[in-house]
Amino acid sequence: xxxxxxxxxxxxxxxxxxxxxxxxxxxxxxxxxxxxxxxxxxxxxxxxxxxxxxxxxxxxxxxxxxxxxxxxxxxxxxxxxxxxxxxxxxxxxxxxxxxxxxxxxxxxxxxxxxxxxxxxxxxxxxxxxxxxxxxxxxxxxxxxxxxxxxxxxxxxxxxxxxxxxxxxxxxxxxxxxxxxxxxxxxxxxxxxxxxxxxxxxxxxxxxxxxxxxxxxxxxxxxxxxxxxxxxxxxxxxxxxxxxxxxxxxxxxxxxxxxxxxxxxxxxxxxxxxxxxxxxxxxxxxxxxxxxxxxxxxxxxxxxxxxxxxxxxxxxxxxxxxxxxxxxxxxxxxxx
Amino acid sequence: xxxxxxxxxxxxxxxxxxxxxxxxxxxxxxxxxxxxxxxxxxxxxxxxxxxxxxxxxxxxxxxxxxxxxxxxxxxxxxxxxxxxxxxxxxxxxxxxxxxxxxxxxxxxxxxxxxxxxxxxxxxxxxxxxxxxxxxxxxxxxxxxxxxxxxxxxxxxxxxxxxxxxxxxxxxxxxxxxxxxxxxxxxxx
Numbered sequence: 020x021x022x023x024x025x026x027x028x029x030x031x032x033x034x035x036x037x038x039x040x041x042x043x044x045x046x047x048x049x050x051x052x053x054x055x056x057x058x059x060x061x062x063x064x065x066x067x068x069x070x071x072x073x074x075x076x077x078x079x080x081x082x083x084x085x086x087x088x089x090x091x092x093x094x095x096x097x098x099x100x101x102x103x104x105x106x107x108x109x110x111x112x113x114x115x116x117x118x119x120x121x122x123x124x125x126x127x128x129x130x131x132x133x134x135x136x137x138x139x140x141x142x143x144x145x146x147x148x149x150x151x152x153x154x155x156x157x158x159x160x161x162x163x164x165x166x167x168x169x170x171x172x173x174x175x176x177x178x179x180x181x182x183x184x185x186x187x188x189x190x191x192x193x194x195x196x197x198x199x200x201x202x203x204x205x206x207x208x209x210x211x212x213x214x215x216x217x218x219x220x221x222x223x224x225x226x227x228x229x230x231x232x233x234x235x236x237x238x239x240x241x242x243x244x245x246x247x248x249x250x251x252x253x254x255x256x257x258x259x260x261x262x263x264x265x266x267x268x269x270x271x272x273x274x275x276x277x278x279x280x281x282x283x284x285x286x287x288x289x290x291x292x293x294x295x296x297x298x299x300x301x302x303x304x305x306x307x308x309x310x311x312x313x314x315x316x317x318x319x320x321x322x323x324x325x326x327x328x329x330x331x332x333x334x335x336x337x338x339x340x341x342x343x344x345x346x347x348x349x350x351x352x353x354x
Numbered sequence: 355x356x357x358x359x360x361x362x363x364x365x366x367x368x369x370x371x372x373x374x375x376x377x378x379x380x381x382x383x384x385x386x387x388x389x390x391x392x393x394x395x396x397x398x399x400x401x402x403x404x405x406x407x408x409x410x411x412x413x414x415x416x417x418x419x420x421x422x423x424x425x426x427x428x429x430x431x432x433x434x435x436x437x438x439x440x441x442x443x444x445x446x447x448x449x450x451x452x453x454x455x456x457x458x459x460x461x462x463x464x465x466x467x468x469x470x471x472x473x474x475x476x477x478x479x480x481x482x483x484x485x486x487x488x489x490x491x492x493x494x495x496x497x498x499x500x501x502x503x504x505x506x507x508x509x510x511x512x513x514x515x516x517x518x519x520x521x522x523x524x525x526x527x528x529x530x531x532x533x534x535x536x537x538x539x540x541x542x
Contacts, residue, residue, distance in 0.1 A: 098476065102483035109393060110490035112386075112498075153482075259493065 038181035038235060042068055045185060045231050048224035049192050068184040075180045076134065084132065089120035089142045097121070100148060103157050104141060107164045110257040117141050117167060121148065127271045131163035132172055139167040150270055158254050158264030165253025171246045182239045186232045193228055244308050251313055252328035255320060261328075265317035272310035376514040383502040387523050390495035394526060397487040398437070398448060404484060405430045405455070408477050412458065415468035419461050422454075429454040441524040449528040452485070492526050499523045 042064050050060015094101040101119055108116045113136050120142035122128075127147040133139030141163045151159065166172060255261040312335065319331035409423050429451040436447050459478070462468050469475075503522045506515040514520075 098479050099483075102479065102486075106483060106486045106490050109397075109487050110494055112390070112494050257490070 038178060038185070038238065039068075041231050041235055042181060042185050042188075044227060045188050045192075048227055049188060052221070052224060053192070053195070064184070064188060067188060068181070071180045071184055072177075075176050084120060084140065084142065088124070089122045092119050092121055097148075099153065100143070100156065100160075103153070103160050104164075107157065107161045107257055110161070111164050111168045111253070113139070113164065113168060115139075117164070119143075121145055129159050129163055131166040133167060134173045134176060135170075136167055139172070141167075147271070151267055154258075154260065154263040155267035155270070157258050158260070158262075159267050161254035161257040162250045162264055164257065165250035166246070168253060169246065169249055171250065175243060175246065178239050178242060182232075182235045185235045189228045189232050196225075247307050247313070248316075248328075248332065251317060252325050255317060255323050255328055256325060259323040261317040261320045261323065265314045268310050268314050268317070272314070372510075373514055376511045377518055380502075380505055380511065380515055380518070380520050383498070383505055384520065384523075386498050387495070387502050390491065390498045391526075393491040394488065394495055395437070397484060397491050398433070398444075401451070401481070401484050401488065402430055402434050404477065404481055408458070408481060411471065411474050411477060412462050412468060415465045415471070416461060422458050422461050426451075426454045426458050441526045445527045448488075452528065455481070455485075492528070496525050499525055 043061055046060040046062075046064025047057045048060065049063065050057040052060075054060055092101065097119075100121075104119050105116055115137055117131070117133065117139035118141075120140055122142055122144045124144040125146040126144055127150060129141065129143040129147055131139065131141045141160060143159070147159070148156070251264060254264045258264070316328065316331045316335060319334060320327045321330065405426060409426060412419075413423060429447070433444070433447040433451045436444055459481075462474070505511045506520050506522055
């Protein structure tokens, strides 16, 4: 499991660098275009990112939980739920039992927050709590604990902040450009020979501004879906009973009540996408893989280890693995 | 001549670094094994604490099942007394306690008044959860032992393990034949 976290960290680092480069490129273009100095644009990008990042880092959990209207419970309020969380904490080897929250909402969902294992929290809607039996509840909680254990919350927070910064900057810039009618004339004094090259660069910059948010979103979604599969695999590993999560997912998939408090930014934190209605979800534009597919993989598992999940996944996807190699080797089960 | 000396020195330093890295890795894993074992201990103790309460509650409704109560109490005391012995011995005694408990709860099924008792229901959830926690902590312990043992036996870390005296750890198995298929107590 430590190997898995390490490979996760490496990939998060690559992702952060990549999105960061995208962000800086946008800042550069904006600076060149509006301020006449690339450095100024870079500074703006860095400031937007830093403010959003600090906010998410220190307030993200409480914002998310208060937006969702979650209520923290102790063991006396719901012994079974609390016990299940404790059981999964033990099974995953987390150092501390996460805080447990209940969201008063008939919709069926659950999510995990917390940038590291010590500050983690899991939340579940009252509707889901009523619908699930003990084994299914265990599967869902194990999935959420899997997110905590795999450091998904941190990864997704960082990338959501990056995505947000990119979207905000490019949105405002393109709006301002639209209103001011494009390039300002006093910026034309670029010299005699450099004129056409500069124009090409400008167009390239414009294209970048328009494409960057889309590109960033796609990276973000792809990573989000990947983490969902990994959390499913973790759930099977911890409970040694993939059927629990599979049957819970089926119940989730059949419901059509949406989570009231969910919005696009908090969507990736949930067990299933709160916005996916009954229609077939477009694969590329979804934070979560289709429920039916996740159920089929879980039911296709021959055992309970990561290797078994990998095998079941490959059978559906013709050779594309999902679990990192290093995690496969390290997560053999003893019995 | 001097260059050759430097190369030899470089190789020695490199080997030393490898040695240190592997050694530290082994120490980390061994500590994880110890920690995981302590987790099992916590849960087993919790079970010892729950049992007298449970027996008292069931007794109030099912006075005639004296033998079942005695068996549970005896198994509990034996398991508790053996809490310092090795994994294999403990596994056997804990397995016997588990099956005695299963019988006690099966007896309770026959008394509708008892099954409606709030106190009993709360105890039953506690016991179910504690049984689960025992098996999950055992599962985590055994997975950790597997990783640790692999490191002590695989090349090249087995060389370091042999030199520094890292011994393979023992798996914790609950060894009662009738219990093997039903590690979870589930009442719905």
